[in-house]
Amino acid sequence: MAEKTILKALAGETQAVPPVWLMRQAGRYLPEYKATRAKAGDFLTLCYTPELAAEVTLQPIRRYGFDGAILFADILLVPQALGADLWFVTGEGPRLSTIDGPADFDALKPAGAIHETLSPVYETVRILSKELPGETTLIGFAGAPWTVATYMIAGRGTPDQGPAHALRQENPAVFDALMERITEATILYLSAQVEAGAEVVKVFDSWAGSLKGEAFRRYALEPARRIVAALKERHPGLPVIVFPREAGEFYEGFHAATGADCVALDNSVDADWAAAHVQTKGCVQGNLDPKLMVTGGEALVAETKRIVRAFSGGPHIFNLGHGITPDANPENVHRMLEAIRG
Numbered sequence: 001m002a003e004k005t006i007l008k009a010l011a012g013e014t015q016a017v018p019p020v021w022l023m024r025q026a027g028r029y030l031p032e033y034k035a036t037r038a039k040a041g042d043f044l045t046l047c048y049t050p051e052l053a054a055e056v057t058l059q060p061i062r063r064y065g066f067d068g069a070i071l072f073a074d075i076l077l078v079p080q081a082l083g084a085d086l087w088f089v090t091g092e093g094p095r096l097s098t099i100d101g102p103a104d105f106d107a108l109k110p111a112g113a114i115h116e117t118l119s120p121v122y123e124t125v126r127i128l129s130k131e132l133p134g135e136t137t138l139i140g141f142a143g144a145p146w147t148v149a150t151y152m153i154a155g156r157g158t159p160d161q162g163p164a165h166a167l168r169q170e171n172p173a174v175f176d177a178l179m180e181r182i183t184e185a186t187i188l189y190l191s192a193q194v195e196a197g198a199e200v201v202k203v204f205d206s207w208a209g210s211l212k213g214e215a216f217r218r219y220a221l222e223p224a225r226r227i228v229a230a231l232k233e234r235h236p237g238l239p240v241i242v243f244p245r246e247a248g249e250f251y252e253g254f255h256a257a258t259g260a261d262c263v264a265l266d267n268s269v270d271a272d273w274a275a276a277h278v279q280t281k282g283c284v285q286g287n288l289d290p291k292l293m294v295t296g297g298e299a300l301v302a303e304t305k306r307i308v309r310a311f312s313g314g315p316h317i318f319n320l321g322h323g324i325t326p327d328a329n330p331e332n333v334h335r336m337l338e339a340i341r342g
């Protein structure tokens with residue numbers, strides 16, 4: 001069997017050359033992605049057409065030979081599967097129906113109903129598990145409950161997650177019920193991805209950084225702990241990556257508090273600090289500033305090497321601190337890979 005370097009890192013192995021993949025590696029910086037997206041007509045059709053979603057997942061693997069392939073889908077498919085309206089406004093991002101009070105919550109479907117909408121995603125996973133090269137690890141994913149709730153409550157992305165913070169303070173019963181519904185749906189969704197062939201799953205808590213103190217424990221740590229525990233109970237040995245973006249000091253202790261095998265780091269964390277305080281407890285992933293994929297040059301090479309060196313004493317998966325952006329230069333990905341792999 002081919003060696004899967006991502007699975008080795010997740011099992012705690014220190015490797016001379018870290019495996020690598022990039023958040024948003026299938027995206028608008030690639031001309032072949034834009035061509036397939038144009039063929040699909042719109043982003044959601046792309047997500048729900050298994051052959052096309054599998055094709056865009058494979059494109060960056062063909063071009064770069066990444067060690068991991070992340071399923072092509074979106075964290076906002078779960079709200080849609082729970083009954084929220086969802087659409088994407090070109091150049092602006094996602095829009096959803098909002099949750100302002102008990103009536104909006106009561107209109108949502110039960111968690112068990114999500115498979116009706118999400119079954120094409122499982123088909124994408126099945127296609128990928130057949131078509132990927134033997135050495136490439138297939139990564140499934142979902143949004144974390146807090147991050148998904150921020151979009152469901154506000155109906156869009158928000159700079160400070162104000163509407164979600166307001167609901168959790170002013171109407172905790174509705175907020176807690178929503179968090180519970182999303183948590184249950186996330187467990188079912190990720191479990192179905194694993195049954196279809198995902199070898200690792202990643203939970204994206206992109207807005208974890210706006211939760212402080214006790215709120216972080218309650219709405220970021222605790223749901224992650226529950227999701228990891230439920231998945232490992234259903235699928236013994238399944239590796240789980242959690243990305244509590246901008247968690248700051250909460251990165252320390254995150255492996256132990258949630259049971260995650262790997263903690264993904266954003267680019268506001270110092271790599272040497274993370275090696276000493278986070279990587280000592282398990283695998284880490286991430287940290288390279290995505291802006292360097294736009295600007296490139298010697299700074300990209302130097303920073304890539306610095307991160308590889310900082311994490312060379314333990315299990316490490318090379319990645320960015322957030323998604324690669326549409327203005328990234330595809331050539332810079334080759335430069336980064338050369339700096340990592342030599």
Ligand SMILES: Cc1c2[nH]c(c1CCC(=O)O)Cc1[nH]c(c(CCC(=O)O)c1C)Cc1[nH]c(c(CCC(=O)O)c1C)Cc1[nH]c(c(C)c1CCC(=O)O)C2
Pocket residue numbers: 022023024025026027028037043070071072073074075076092093094141157204206323
């Ligand atoms: C918050 C969030 C979303 N989606 C996601 C997150 C968590 C990670 C993060 O913080 O970035 C996660 C995501 N979104 C997408 C993937 C696919 C796999 C991959 O990483 O390659 C993944 C893992 C595709 C996508 N999701 C989206 C695109 C761009 C859509 C297009 O082609 O027009 C892609 C490739 C759209 C999307 N989806 C979302 C937003 C805010 C947007 C609009 C912003 C943008 O346009 O970049 C919600």
